[in-house]
Structure formats: structure tokens, C-alpha cells
Amino acid sequence: MVTTKRTPKRTPKRPSSSEGEEPAAPEVDPDQHPATLDDCRRCPLWANATQGVPGAGPRRAPIMMVGEQPGDKEDLQGLPFVGPAGALLDDALVEAGVGRKEVYVTNAVKHFKWTPRGKRRMHKTPGQREVDACRYWLDQELESVGAHVIVALGATALKAVLEDPKSRLQDSIGKVIEHGDRLVVATYHPSFALRAPDPETRHRAYAAIVAALQDAKKLAQRRK
Ligand code: URA
Numbered sequence: 001m002v003t004t005k006r007t008p009k010r011t012p013k014r015p016s017s018s019e020g021e022e023p024a025a026p027e028v029d030p031d032q033h034p035a036t037l038d039d040c041r042r043c044p045l046w047a048n049a050t051q052g053v054p055g056a057g058p059r060r061a062p063i064m065m066v067g068e069q070p071g072d073k074e075d076l077q078g079l080p081f082v083g084p085a086g087a088l089l090d091d092a093l094v095e096a097g098v099g100r101k102e103v104y105v106t107n108a109v110k111h112f113k114w115t116p117r118g119k120r121r122m123h124k125t126p127g128q129r130e131v132d133a134c135r136y137w138l139d140q141e142l143e144s145v146g147a148h149v150i151v152a153l154g155a156t157a158l159k160a161v162l163e164d165p166k167s168r169l170q171d172s173i174g175k176v177i178e179h180g181d182r183l184v185v186a187t188y189h190p191s192f193a194l195r196a197p198d199p200e201t202r203h204r205a206y207a208a209i210v211a212a213l214q215d216a217k218k219l220a221q222r223r224k
Helices: 044-048 072-077 084-096 128-145 155-162 190-195 199-223
Strands: 063-067 103-107 114-117 120-123 149-153 176-179 182-187
Touching: 063 128, 063 155, 063 199, 072 084, 072 120, 084 190, 084 199, 103 128, 128 155, 149 155, 149 199, 155 176, 155 182, 182 199, 190 199
Parallel strands: 063 103, 063 149, 149 182
Antiparallel strands: 114 120, 176 182
16 A cells, blocks of 8 residues: 655755756656655656655545546645645535545546746646556555545546546546446546636536546445
8 A cells, every 4th residue: 555645755846946957857767666656766757746645545445536646735745635626526525425534535647747837836737658657556556445436537547547548538427437347437637627617617527526426436335
């Protein structure tokens, strides 16, 4: 099991003020088998993150939720879904009648990928190579948590969970996908429900997340 940390071991990484300076190429070894997230050099994302963000939740859980990657707040706190997207997810869990403490929450990619905009760190979608490299950690979590039902939050999570870079979120929403001995329920990423340009889309995305969590709960109960 990947252990949970709450305090950054490294100074938070911030956009550099020295523009034009080429950063040193980060150390990478895609075949590395690190013992801890902080030792992970399987892809370059470790270099600009404050820390690796492992999953959080019970050691064993019937439901696992998988997001994309930690955001700014998660990178600083070392915990998944503690920022604005996490607040929306918490509301959706309450509405669906699922306790956050009953589910294991993690991300497809464990280091924050960002690009500077002024002093801010803006989210950057992880590439397939980074998702593949991080599968090393997701596999360990899937194995140790033993969840029968996986909720994939957004396209990156769906591709990671199904191990299929061609899978499309739009084709999967509202369906239960059998994947090996697990059931995968796909829905929108909470950030989409927060940031979609019009209120109607945001409302529909939020309702779809709640519906997916309700489906996951029913599927997990059937299995008891
Ligand atoms: N978005 C994610 O996908 N995961 C988090 O932990 C936070 C925001």
C-alpha cells in the first residue's frame, strides 16, 4: 500500500523568476522499481512537483475513485482531492449517500504536472507516457485496496484504469464496463463540472457525477 504523507519533504516548487534559464534535464528511469513515491524517477514529473501524492482512504475498500493527477493544493498538502475539485467531489459523495471515508481516492498520475503563468502554477494534462509510467503505483493500489468497483473521473483516469489509451469518455459515461474482475463506472472529472463555461453544462456534469457514484454504491452493495 502506498502510504499517506501530509507535510512536504521538499520546498514547494514555484515558477522560476529567472526567465530564459534552461532547467537541468530531470533524472528518469522508466524501468525503475522505486520503494516510495518520493524516490520515483519513472517519468520526469517528479522534478517540478513538491511531492508525490498517494491515494487516501481505507486499506481495503469496495469502491476506488481515480482522478487525473494532483492539483496545486494536493501537491502542497500531499493528499488527493483537497482543493476545489475535491470540494465538489465531497458534495457529490454526500448527495449520492457515499461516505468519503468508505472510498479509496487516488489519481492516475501521482505528481503534479504544471506550467507557469506568472506566479501561478497552471494544470497541464499528463501525457500517455506519464500515465503509463505511473501505472506502477496504480497497480499496487488496485491490488492492495481490492476495490471491486472503480469510478474513473475523467478521460485520463478512464484510459489509465482500462489500460486503453483509445478509450473515450463520451462513449463510456452511464455504462458499467467490465474490466477483468472489476467494474468500471466512468464519469466527468469534477474540474469539468466546476469550470465548464455554461451553467447548464456544469449542472449536467455534476448530476452525472452524482449518478455515477450512486451506481457505484449499488454495484458495491450487490457484491456484499
Ligand atoms: N484533480 C485530480 O484529478 N485529482 C486531484 O487530486 C485533484 C484535482
